[in-house]
Amino acid sequence: MTDIRATQAVRPAAPGIDPRGPRVAATITSLVLALVLLTAPSAFATTLLALQTVVFAVGATAGVQRTPYAWFFRRVVRPRLDPPAETEDPRPPRFAQTVGLVFAVVGLLGLLSGVTALGLVAVGLALVAALLNAVFDYCLGCEMYLLLKRVQHA
Numbered sequence: 001m002t003d004i005r006a007t008q009a010v011r012p013a014a015p016g017i018d019p020r021g022p023r024v025a026a027t028i029t030s031l032v033l034a035l036v037l038l039t040a041p042s043a044f045a046t047t048l049l050a051l052q053t054v055v056f057a058v059g060a061t062a063g064v065q066r067t068p069y070a071w072f073f074r075r076v077v078r079p080r081l082d083p084p085a086e087t088e089d090p091r092p093p094r095f096a097q098t099v100g101l102v103f104a105v106v107g108l109l110g111l112l113s114g115v116t117a118l119g120l121v122a123v124g125l126a127l128v129a130a131l132l133n134a135v136f137d138y139c140l141g142c143e144m145y146l147l148l149k150r151v152q153h154a
Contacts, residue, residue: 016087017065022096024077025069026133029055029100033127036107040120046111049123053104059097063090067097096133096141100126 032052039045059067103126110119129140 015090017090017093018073018078018084019086019088020081020084021070021073021078022064022093022139023133023137024073025059025064025067026130026139028069028072029130030127030134033123033130036123037120037127040123041111041116046108049104049108049111049119053101053108056097056101056104060094060101064093064097065090092142092145093139095145096129096139099141099144100129103129 029052032048036045036049036052039048055067055069064070103122107119107122107126110116110122112119132138132140
């Protein structure tokens, strides 16, 4: 008789990601959000923010590895680099994408509803977080994720 466990596929743990990918994504995000701030209020700024919101939504729901910025990293940037010294857990960056999504949605709602100040503040806060990652390799959303995990297990 065949052991049923031997015939069932075992789902592997999520593979680690190259930690340089989220930093490249944060750089692109910073540029997009800065452009939103420089051109708001306008249809162009609102459209740009809507596109960034979609990128955050993909990262939050499907994982950072499936965003257009991750595709750019894999196809254009990664082939020019040495292999990473180590990989990182994709869950903290995914949580960071969720935080970015919340700020982008608030910003988008502010711009669309005419409450421009709310929209610009939300975009500005998202920009600060993206810049921290892009410039200093400090992922604020990732740190929030780790802090929440520590509090849950305390």
